[in-house]
Amino acid sequence: MTSRPLQRLRALNRSERLVAFQILVLFIFVTVSIRLLTHRDLLFIANRAGARSEFTSSRLATLCSRVNQFVPWKPSCLVRSLVLSWILQKHGYEPNLRLGVQKRGGSEYLFHSWVELSGQVLNDDQDV
Numbered sequence: 001m002t003s004r005p006l007q008r009l010r011a012l013n014r015s016e017r018l019v020a021f022q023i024l025v026l027f028i029f030v031t032v033s034i035r036l037l038t039h040r041d042l043l044f045i046a047n048r049a050g051a052r053s054e055f056t057s058s059r060l061a062t063l064c065s066r067v068n069q070f071v072p073w074k075p076s077c078l079v080r081s082l083v084l085s086w087i088l089q090k091h092g093y094e095p096n097l098r099l100g101v102q103k104r105g106g107s108e109y110l111f112h113s114w115v116e117l118s119g120q121v122l123n124d125d126q127d128v
Helices: 004-010 014-036 039-046 057-068 077-090
Strands: 096-105 108-117
Touching (some): 004 057, 014 039, 014 057
Antiparallel strands (some): 096 108
16 A cells, blocks of 8 residues: 555656655755754855746745655754755745744753745744
8 A cells, every 4th residue: 555645756747756856865965964064064055046947936845845754864944944945946946044043941942944935934834
């Protein structure tokens, strides 16, 4: 019996499968790079825009979400946001990577990241 997420990936057309594969490679690259590179190096790599593609920003966000289900580890919100931001840039969009910090009490902090495009949150709730 085939799982529903796997059926969704199989239903993708050829160009969507190519982007899904690129997203999977990005999940691996970002997960490793975030531990090895400085934030300056990561931002330098990330700031390379591409030409506008046939994919809408919401379609790219959906593909990132679907591929995330098959990564054998649970990527952090930072990794998920970097992947989405980079794939959007590669397809000609100008996303904003947002980082939030909330002091919880004492020396405890809560960190979160998400991606916005034209004021709309793509990979989280709108009221983040």
